[in-house]
Amino acid sequence: MDQVIERVLLTEVEIQKKVEELGAQISADYEGKDLLVVGILKGALVFMADLIRAIQIPVTIDFMAVSSYGQGATSSGAVRILKDLDRAVEDRHILIVEDIVDTGLTLNYLLDNLRSRGAASVKVCTILDKPNRRTIPIEPDYNGFVIPDEFVVGYGLDYAEKYRHFPYVAILKREVYER
Numbered sequence: 567m568d569q570v571i572e573r574v575l576l577t578e579v580e581i582q583k584k585v586e587e588l589g590a591q592i593s594a595d596y597e598g599k600d601l602l603v604v605g606i607l608k609g610a611l612v613f614m615a616d617l618i619r620a621i622q623i624p625v626t627i628d629f630m631a632v633s634s635y636g637q638g639a640t641s642s643g644a645v646r647i648l649k650d651l652d653r654a655v656e657d658r659h660i661l662i663v664e665d666i667v668d669t670g671l672t673l674n675y676l677l678d679n680l681r682s683r684g685a686a687s688v689k690v691c692t693i694l695d696k697p698n699r700r701t702i703p704i705e706p707d708y709n710g711f712v713i714p715d716e717f718v719v720g721y722g723l724d725y726a727e728k729y730r731h732f733p734y735v736a737i738l739k740r741e742v743y744e745r
């Protein structure tokens with residue numbers, strides 16, 4: 567076990583089972599529709615790669631990179647676009663893919679931003695949801711796991727850009743981010 571980990575919250579096997587379920591649900595809901603899956607970098611990278619392979623209908627993909635957390639464990643509040651979509655999204659059905667919805671600031675910004683571009687619909691799929699931390703009342707349309715108010719890493723999630731590669735989701739030891 568890695569020295570920085572307090573405990574594993576979700577194992578690789580638990581996550582993969584959930585991803586299959588989400589993929590099946592999304593495939594059924596978007597059958598016959600022109601689906602554009604938009605991954606939010608960098609955190610969604612790992613989940614996005616797994617999720618699109620669990621979706622059984624044709625999809626196209628694109629990415630945005632936004633940042634509100636910078637180097638730390640708390641959000642600065644201001645969301646910045648670091649990388650925008652490659653193409654226009656008018657009349658497309660967009661599914662935003664996130665690793666986590668925490669305060670809701672990032673998602674609120676993304677929903678406003680993408681809806682203003684004339685998409686046919688904009689929904690959200692996240693693998694993790696921390697509802698206790700919400701400052702903006704916003705709910706994902708598809709959610710993998712509701713988790714407690716602990717700072718987690720792995721499966722794409724970082725602390726100061728580290729630990730994204732862990733195949734599980736784990737609670738970071740407090741001493742790692744409070745020292």
Ligand SMILES: O=P(O)(O)OC[C@H]1O[C@H](OP(=O)(O)OP(=O)(O)O)[C@H](O)[C@@H]1O
Binds near residue numbers: 606634
């Ligand atoms: O609900 P919120 O409080 O807005 O937090 C959730 C967002 O914060 C993280 O991104 P971050 O800005 O850390 O960028 P990263 O994906 O590159 O780690 C995470 O990937 C979500 O996008």
Ligand code: HPA
Binds near residue numbers: 635717719723724725
């Ligand atoms: O718990 C978290 N871990 C990593 N990044 C995050 N961004 C929002 N919440 C978290």
Ligand SMILES: [Mg+2]
Binds near residue numbers: 609635723724
């Ligand atoms: Mg981050």
